[in-house]
Amino acid sequence: MDNSTSKVLGFILVLTAVVALLLALLQNGLKPIHDKNEALYSKKATIAAVADHLDKDFATLQDADVTEIFNNQIKQMVYKADGTEVSKEELQNTYGVKDGLAENLDLNKENKKDISERLIPLYEFTKTDGNKYYIVYARGKGLWDEIWGNIALESDGSTIAGVSFDHKAETPGLGAEIKDNKSWVRQFIGKKLYTEDGMFKSVNVRKGGAKDPYYEVDAISGATITGDGITEMMADDLLAYEPFLKSLRK
Amino acid sequence: MADTAVVDKKQGIQFGKKERKLLTDPLNDNNPITVQVLGICSALAVTTGMKNAAVMAVAVVFVCLFANVFTSMLRNAIPKQVRMIVQLVIIATLVTVVELTLKAVAFESYKSLSVFIGLIITNCIVMGRLEAFAMGNRPYESALDGLGNGFGYGIILLIVAFFREFFGKGELFGAKILGASPEYMINTAESSWLGWYQGNNLMVLFPSAMFVIAVLIWAHRAWNPKLVDVS
Numbered sequence: 001m002d003n004s005t006s007k008v009l010g011f012i013l014v015l016t017a018v019v020a021l022l023l024a025l026l027q028n029g030l031k032p033i034h035d036k037n038e039a040l041y042s043k044k045a046t047i048a049a050v051a052d053h054l055d056k057d058f059a060t061l062q063d064a065d066v067t068e069i070f071n072n073q074i075k076q077m078v079y080k081a082d083g084t085e086v087s088k089e090e091l092q093n094t095y096g097v098k099d100g101l102a103e104n105l106d107l108n109k110e111n112k113k114d115i116s117e118r119l120i121p122l123y124e125f126t127k128t129d130g131n132k133y134y135i136v137y138a139r140g141k142g143l144w145d146e147i148w149g150n151i152a153l154e155s156d157g158s159t160i161a162g163v164s165f166d167h168k169a170e171t172p173g174l175g176a177e178i179k180d181n182k183s184w185v186r187q188f189i190g191k192k193l194y195t196e197d198g199m200f201k202s203v204n205v206r207k208g209g210a211k212d213p214y215y216e217v218d219a220i221s222g223a224t225i226t227g228d229g230i231t232e233m234m235a236d237d238l239l240a241y242e243p244f245l246k247s248l249r250k
Numbered sequence: 251m252a253d254t255a256v257v258d259k260k261q262g263i264q265f266g267k268k269e270r271k272l273l274t275d276p277l278n279d280n281n282p283i284t285v286q287v288l289g290i291c292s293a294l295a296v297t298t299g300m301k302n303a304a305v306m307a308v309a310v311v312f313v314c315l316f317a318n319v320f321t322s323m324l325r326n327a328i329p330k331q332v333r334m335i336v337q338l339v340i341i342a343t344l345v346t347v348v349e350l351t352l353k354a355v356a357f358e359s360y361k362s363l364s365v366f367i368g369l370i371i372t373n374c375i376v377m378g379r380l381e382a383f384a385m386g387n388r389p390y391e392s393a394l395d396g397l398g399n400g401f402g403y404g405i406i407l408l409i410v411a412f413f414r415e416f417f418g419k420g421e422l423f424g425a426k427i428l429g430a431s432p433e434y435m436i437n438t439a440e441s442s443w444l445g446w447y448q449g450n451n452l453m454v455l456f457p458s459a460m461f462v463i464a465v466l467i468w469a470h471r472a473w474n475p476k477l478v479d480v481s
Binding site for chain 2: 007008011012015016019022023026027030033034037038040041168169171172173174
C-alpha cells in the first residue's frame, strides 16, 4: 500500500468532503421537522402550566390538540417591563420576531438583555367556562445549566394556578425533579406572588420545609442550588410583569 | 487493541457456527459491559428509565453496525497513519445522523437524552470493535460483530434500567406500577404486604447504576463459570 503523504491527504480530503456533504444535506432536509418539533415542545410546556384547566387530560394530548388549544384558547401578547404592550407590527418590523407572535420570541436571547429592554411573553388562556388565566415566563440558572418555567396565574394576577418547569442539564433524581416530580410541582398551586396589600413577594423554595402557607414551598433534598435557582428566577423575572399584573387587580 | 483478530478468509456469505458465535459471543461470554467493562459512562447516565435506555440501545446498535460495515469496506484503502482519525470520522458521522433523525422523529427522547447521544462517539465499544475487528475482516462478518456488540451493550442497558426505574420510581417505560397513590397498578398505600415500600430515590441517582452493574457482573460470573479467572 502506498502510504505517501499525498495519498493520506487525498484520502482525508475526499472522506471529509463526502461526510460534510452528506450531513449538510440531512441537516437541511430535516430542518423544517426540527423547527416544528421545537415549536410544539415549547407550546406544550406553556400549556402544561394550565394542565388542570384543559378540556382533555394533559397526558393524552396529541400534537394536533396542542396546536388547537393554542389557536383557540390562547391569546399571545408581548410586553415590556414598563407595562407597554408591543404590537404585532412592531415586533415584526423592529424586532424581527416571526409573525409578531410571542411563541416565536427567542427567550434565551431576551433573558440576557437588561430587564428594562426585555420583551416578555404573556399568554392569556381562556378556560371553556370563561375563566381567564395568565401564563408568565421566568428563566434562570440551576446547578449545571439553565432552568426555566411557565407560571399560570389566576385572574387576580397573584394566585398561582399551575407551573411547569424545565431544565437543560440538571441531575436526574435531584435537580431534574423540578420537571419530573409532579407532586413537587403541584405544591405551587394556590401560592401567591403578592401580599394582601399588593407588595411583590414571590414564592420561596425553602430548605427544611415550607413554613408559610402562601409564599413558600418545600425544597427537594439534594437539590438546594436548583431550588434556589427557582426562587431567584421567579423573584427576578416575574417582577417584569408587575405593571400588567397590577392592572389586573384594579 | 493493537492486534486485529482475523476470522477465516472464507469466500461467500454463509451463516455457520463461526458466524453465529460472532453474534452471540458479545451477548454472553464476551459482553462489552459485564466482561470487557467498556461503555460504563453511558450505562450510568442513560439508565434512569427504560425508555431512554431503549432509545440509546437502538442508537448504539445502529452506530456499531454501520461503523463496522463502513470501516470494513474501506479497510484496504485507509492509510495506516490516520486510521484512528478515519474511524472517528465514520463514527461521528453516524452519531450525527442518529442525532438529527432522533430530533425529527422522537423529540422528547432527544431532549431527555440530550448530550448522551453525542457521547456515543466516545463510547469505547464502537471504536474498540473497529480497531479489533472491522479493520481485518469482511463487511459481512463485521456487520454480525457490530450487531452482536450493539445488542450485548443494549441488553445490559435495559436490565440496569429495569432495576433503576422499577425500584426508583415504581414505573416501567413511564407506566406506573408500584407506589402509594391510586394511579399506580399496585397501590402500596392500600396493600397490606407491600405497604412498606416507597420509591427508592437512590436508584434514580448515578451511584446506583454502579451498584447494579457490579451485581450484574457478579451474577454473570456466577452463572457462567467460563468467565472466572483461574489464577
